[in-house]
Amino acid sequence: MNKLASAEDALSVIEDGMTVGIGGWGPRRKPMALVRALLRSDVRDLTLVAYGGADVGLLCAAGKVKRVIFAFVSLDFMPLEPAFRQARESGAIEVTEIDEGMMLLGLRAAAWGSPFIPTPVGLGTDVIRNAPDIKVVDSPYDDKEWVAMPALPLDVALVHATRATTSGVCEIESPDHYMDDWFIRAAGHSVVSVDDIVEPAHFADPAVARRVYWERNCVNSVVHQPGGAHPSSSDPLYGFDVAHFKAYGQHIADGGYDAWADAFLGADESAYQQSVGGLDAIQSLPLPAY
Amino acid sequence: MTFSLAELMVSAASRVFDDDGEVLATGIGLLPRLAASVAMRSSNPALMMTDSQSFLLSSPNPVSGLKTHAGQANENWMGFSRVFDNLWSGARHALVGPSQIDRFGQSNISALGGTYEAPKVQLLGVRGFPGNSIRHANSFFVPKHSRRVFVEGECDVVCSIGYNPERLPKGYELSDIDIRQVITDLCVMDFQGPGFQARIRSLHPGVTLEEVRDNTGFELAVIDHLSETPAPSSDQLSLMAELDPENLRAKQLKDNPPGVREAPADAE
Numbered sequence: 161m162n163k164l165a166s167a168e169d170a171l172s173v174i175e176d177g178m179t180v181g182i183g184g185w186g187p188r189r190k191p192m193a194l195v196r197a198l199l200r201s202d203v204r205d206l207t208l209v210a211y212g213g214a215d216v217g218l219l220c221a222a223g224k225v226k227r228v229i230f231a232f233v234s235l236d237f238m239p240l241e242p243a244f245r246q247a248r249e250s251g252a253i254e255v256t257e258i259d260e261g262m263m264l265l266g267l268r269a270a271a272w273g274s275p276f277i278p279t280p281v282g283l284g285t286d287v288i289r290n291a292p293d294i295k296v297v298d299s300p301y302d303d304k305e306w307v308a309m310p311a312l313p314l315d316v317a318l319v320h321a322t323r324a325t326t327s328g329v330c331e332i333e334s335p336d337h338y339m340d341d342w343f344i345r346a347a348g349h350s351v352v353s354v355d356d357i358v359e360p361a362h363f364a365d366p367a368v369a370r371r372v373y374w375e376r377n378c379v380n381s382v383v384h385q386p387g388g389a390h391p392s393s394s395d396p397l398y399g400f401d402v403a404h405f406k407a408y409g410q411h412i413a414d415g416g417y418d419a420w421a422d423a424f425l426g427a428d429e430s431a432y433q434q435s436v437g438g439l440d441a442i443q444s445l446p447l448p449a450y
Numbered sequence: 451m452t453f454s455l456a457e458l459m460v461s462a463a464s465r466v467f468d469d470d471g472e473v474l475a476t477g478i479g480l481l482p483r484l485a486a487s488v489a490m491r492s493s494n495p496a497l498m499m500t501d502s503q504s505f506l507l508s509s510p511n512p513v514s515g516l517k518t519h520a521g522q523a524n525e526n527w528m529g530f531s532r533v534f535d536n537l538w539s540g541a542r543h544a545l546v547g548p549s550q551i552d553r554f555g556q557s558n559i560s561a562l563g564g565t566y567e568a569p570k571v572q573l574l575g576v577r578g579f580p581g582n583s584i585r586h587a588n589s590f591f592v593p594k595h596s597r598r599v600f601v602e603g604e605c606d607v608v609c610s611i612g613y614n615p616e617r618l619p620k621g622y623e624l625s626d627i628d629i630r631q632v633i634t635d636l637c638v639m640d641f642q643g644p645g646f647q648a649r650i651r652s653l654h655p656g657v658t659l660e661e662v663r664d665n666t667g668f669e670l671a672v673i674d675h676l677s678e679t680p681a682p683s684s685d686q687l688s689l690m691a692e693l694d695p696e697n698l699r700a701k702q703l704k705d706n707p708p709g710v711r712e713a714p715a716d717a718e
Contacts, residue, residue, distance in 0.1 A: 185530065230575055231575050231576060231577055231578070232574045232575035232576075232577045233575060234574055234575075239573075239574060240572065240573065240574070244572065245572045248561070248568065248569055248572035249564070249568060249569060249570065249571065249572055250568065251565075251567050251568030254567070255566070255567075257560065257566075257575060257576055258576070259576055259577075259578055259579070259580040259581045260534075260577055260578045260581070261534045261537075261538070261578060261581040262580070262581070264531060264534060279581075280581075280584045280585065280619075281538075281580050281581035281584060281585070282580045282581075283580075283584055283611060283619040283622075284580075284583075284584065284608075284611030284612075284614070284617045284618065284619055284622075285556075285576070285579075285580045285583070285608050285609060285610065285611055285617075286560075286566075286576075286607050286608040286609070287576055287580050287609075289608075290566045296619075298620075302621065303620070303621045304619065304620060304621030304622065305619050305620040305621060335503060335504035335505065335519075335527075335529075336503065336504035336529040336530055337529065338529065338530055338531070339530070339531055342531075447518070447519075449516040449517055449518050449519055450501065450502035450503055450511075450516065450519075
């Protein structure tokens with residue numbers, strides 16, 4: 161089955177009010193070309209679930225978001241994501257703030273068809289006080305109380321992988337696939353952007369086949385977009401773009417979303433890439449060392 | 451031997467890991483990470499540590515000057531989902547730097563002021579603090595001891611569970627919570643005072659009890675036989691130089707003050 165699609169066609173399944181999960185982590189391996197396609201669309205009132213970076217910041221700033229389910233939104237070297245910070249401090253978005261691990265459990269519960277997963281995580285903190293939808297329950301097996309972390313089912317998951325076949329066999333060569341497998345499995349529909357398209361024979365090597373973290377029947381669309389994670393990283397192909405993140409922060413601070421969009425977004429991904437120096441420049445960005 | 455206040459703090463912070471055995475040591479921020487790394491290279495070689503990315507290392511990476519992760523001493527893959535498998539087992543000790551800490555040892559990295567719907571200042575979010583605090587040991591590192599950090603009331607957002615009877619979950623005892631030590635630029639504290647009250651363990655050279663109390667928003671107990679925070683050993687100082695070759699530890703505290711104050715503290 162050929163699942164190759166343009167970003168616009170692949171994202172046409174996203175309707176107003178849907179819950180969208182976004183893979184990656186902070187400034188790392190975010191499906192940013194897909195996020196930019198959403199920014200150019202007229203979709204709105206989304207609920208986002210993400211280990212957030214500029215993906216969450218931009219969608220909030222652009223007015224696409226009703227609610228964010230998050231544990232952090234950060235660019236790491238810039239600890240406070242500038243656009244998310246503005247959205248929060250102006251009260252523009254609703255939020256459900258949960259622990260990083262609670263998000264993992266919520267995605268797993270959705271993937272496994274369970275209504276919740278019991279955990280001690282969140283007990284005694286404001287995570288429970290501030291989120292009335294997250295219940296604390298008694299256990300049938302002991303005398304303690306437990307957080308019943310509810311399933312976080314996603315209408316659509318957006319993930320960026322290193323490469324894939326047109327049939328949706330996805331390889332993540334980066335050192336960490338983060339929780340991307342759980343975003344994919346928690347979703348009714350998954351769109352994966354990739355830097356490269358490969359033939360099925362690419363996966364004959366067992367070491368490569370081990371870098372496939374979900375099955376192809378979890379994937380509905382494959383979007384071939386070299387450089388598509390920019391300004392986040394797609395390790396080992398390119399690092400995140402520190403200079404662009406700084407420019408992004410400056411534009412958001414000086415003129416908000418419109419200033420950034422006017423300077424960079426463009427009418428399509430090719431125009432975007434030209435505005436940030438071109439694909440060669442993206443693919444030359446050095447990998448970060450911590 | 452002269453040493454900086456940052457080096458004194460790193461030395462004191464490294465000692466929180468001395469008796470931990472084989473646990474994952476996680477220092478968030480340059481000085482905490484340096485402290486955990488010094489401990490792994492000296493007092494507790496059984497410690498485990500990540501590369502801040504996705505592998506466990508048999509020997510810690512330097513905290514400055516690293517150009518590439520290629521060739522580092524990988525021990526095993528340790529992606530973020532696997533970190534949760536480890537930390538929920540309890541075999542971890544994190545050394546973290548919250549923006550607020552209250553008298554219960556509850557801490558905040560999420561937001562300041564305002565409301566849940568619209569905080570006055572959005573910080574990071576709760577990150578992993580709720581799960582860390584109920585599943586494993588935690589210590590705190592505070593570069594600037596002040597009433598802004600050690601707040602009078604409860605934290606604006608309680609991100610980590612502490613010794614607060616009012617928030618204690620059903621079936622838990624206060625002794626189930628495991629907050630170890632608090633290393634600041636003035637002193638070392640713990641929560642082993644009466645009823646898990648915050649308690650001063652040692653004062654840094656030249657610091658007075660009054661100065662600590664003036665800069666803390668809640669009452670502090672004092673350990674019997676209060677002592678001075680020990681100076682870093684020469685071994686610790688050479689490990690710091692080796693693990694931080696670009697001397698970024700000199701840039702973490704304002705004006706990089708010396709570990710022993712040059713002038714005596716102001717008289718009362």
